[in-house]
Amino acid sequence: MSKNKPDSSLWARLARGEPEALREVYERHADEVYRIALRLTGSSADAYDITHDVFVGLPEAMGRFDSRRPFSAWLRGITVRTAQMRLRTARRRREVVVPRLSELAVRGRQEAIVDRLTVERALDQLTPDLRAVVVLRELEGLSYQEIADLLGIRKSTAAVRAHRARGRLRDILRGNR
């Protein structure tokens, strides 16, 4: 079956909690869910838990899925909100899970500005709201409108948060110099 064209009964079977349907959806979407969770939290343990929770809760959540909308975007929204909740409520143990100095010594660019940035450390100092926007914008490549839809905020708010987050990252970077 094509990854992008689920058969029409899949959502119904998923909503009923059928394990095979859940397995199928997991195989299609777990990479993205895990990746976003990892980038948002910076912790593979948290990413594991978030991915786990999202898929455990998915069948019951299907009651609120509008099948006219893209499933992956809807699932991405749930993942982001779940991760944000975790960021707000849990004291997390951070790990180095995104590229460090060497990976960021950017591709032969002699004047690379971020060459001393350890992204995990910089991102860790952002609030969950700012971190979410910058991750979705810079690492996931979403538009401000998509981010706004995901987070339930205005497009202009998403842009302002992104500007602030980048400014904060820049300040952190300067402090690291």
Place this chain on the structure above:
Amino acid sequence: MIGARRHPSWRDLNRLADGELDPESRARLVEHVADCVKCSRSLGFLRDLREVGGDLRHPSPPKGLLEDVLRNRADGRRLILPVTAGADQRRRRALPAVAAAIVVAGLASLAILFLAPEAGAGASELTFDPATPIPGDQVRLAYRPASYLAGDPTLRLRVRIRRPDSDPPRATLGAYSEVHLVPDRAGLYRGVLPLPPDFAYADMSVESLAGDRVDDHQGRLWGLRAHTMDGIPLLAALRQEFLVLQYRSWPEAREAVHQMTMFYPDRAEGWSLQMAYEEQIQSPAEAAASRAAYREIFRRLEQQGVNEESTAELAAMARFATYLGDPDRASWWMERLETVDPANPLVVSTHVALSGSDTSGADAYLERLWLDEGARSASVYRNGFWNAVHGGDGELARRWALRGIAVDDDPRWLRDAALVLVTDPETRDRGVAEVRTLLDRLGEERIEDRPLDATRSEAREDSRRLRVELQVQLGRQLLASGDAAGAIDELEAADALGTWLPDLYRARLEARLSLGDSLAALPDFHRLDVDPVYPRASVDSLRDRLRALDRVVPKSARRLAEQEMVERVLSDPYLPRGLPGVSLLTSTGQTRTLESLVADRPTILLLWDRRVFGSEEEVATVVGARRLLAGGPGQMLWVTPERDSESLRTFIRTDGLGLSAYHDPRAELANTLGEWGSRSYLVIDRAGTIRARTDILMEAVRYLEVLEIRSRNTA
């Protein structure tokens, strides 16, 4: 317009990097950046950031994660995810998004709030849209019916709605509402529940229109919380949920409190409740360790400042300090609370408690409050009433009763107040009239008075029992006030309802003796004599008083009394039921079925959590019941939602309970049998059939003994 010489703002550089500038501005800015090292580095940073993002590796989820997911779902684990529907999202987007998600941690105890773990094919289900409603929402309901309700043209959803300041719940309290559900083509029953603007929490069940078949979600009822615009449960919703659940299931109530601390870590209410709960189940060493952590939280809350307009917060701080053993801080917060709300229940009850045996001192304080119109509240007259009752001051009790009776509509309070009024000639008529009103109300079968989990016939039977009890109490009060003839009339009327009640027989016996009619008192003496639970010392004392008459009464009288007892006790209208297939854990972690624990012995199951043993009186009752059963075939087992621990074993040992405790990890047994774990007793006969359930232990013992008597007589 962006000037070429002035440094562009950070915002404009961002807009440039995002490609969101108009061509003219863009051209000017690019021109500037080309000549400006500072801006060039800033823009470089923005571009690097994006390129780095694009190049990041793409980690895959670890192996075994999917299996974890599938296993946990198979085990019944369910979670509520932070889903935001499109329409709601648009509406909410205009508001400040404090937090946009709710994740309910996947504890099994919580899962049963929403979807029973055993729910599989054929199980009923009630879903809400929106799933995280805000007060004032119209909630669309979809009910997949239980097999015994499927096919009905219309079903009725019964709801009890709790508001932010609703009192602790009783089975029949809470604003009652109902919604008719009609099936769609797919067989799902649909309806709409409008939530009031001050909605906090609701309990629900679904039934046939005739009320003869009820789906109470396997005893759990369905719960619905109010949320914020951002999908977070309101603190008031969690508070009301806790108040409801604390009388049903300890683990679930504790989970509601846990969520208060999770969603509202800066509020004292959740922390103080959580600490109070934990203190009850921890060993001294564990409690000492966690107390240090709570002290730190308390300090943080004090430092960050408490909303002094919130009486709930002030009361929570006062309680928190009390639990922490810090009387100075407790007094300080209590004074703050009293300044804001002098008639707050916590303030009033604390004042009364501190008065100790000084009834008049407490009364003077309450009287002052009562004279202040603004402070007149239920907590004032109820405390006034009970303070007088405990102090043995009948006149004072009647004064407070008359004040409360004029404004209160809680049947339990009205009953207590009315019965006190009966004891004095001046207020007797008023008291009797109030009791009659209550008796009439019990006989009316009002749907709003019926518990959500009861069918009409079950409720009718409960009403009958309550009427009998109330009428017996009225008879006893009339007897105490010297109206023996009036007492006999009431007791005869109660007796006609066909329940076995030794208290009734004793009161009627005394009433007849006081009228000099000793011969007529004898049948009641025989009834007390054959009762297996009625204290033997009382029976012996009566025998001495009636010895002369006892000789002239035929020997068959006692046998007739026994026969009547067997008939009346065993006429329990709840149909006998088989044991549910529930597995319980022993203290060594072994799994045992309920059937194997009963093993051909008449058994009383105590479905309790540890809080029920809160008083020495309760412990003494259990010890007394064990004594009555000693030497016979009967046994008593304790089923608790609490897992085995050193603390639990110490508790059993030091209190001399001598019970075997079995852990019911999900309060499954209590829920399956339609009882909520906090206090009830099941009577099971030798054949493994549930014969009765009651909330009075001695009644359960009587039931067990009567079953044995019958089996002996039959043999």
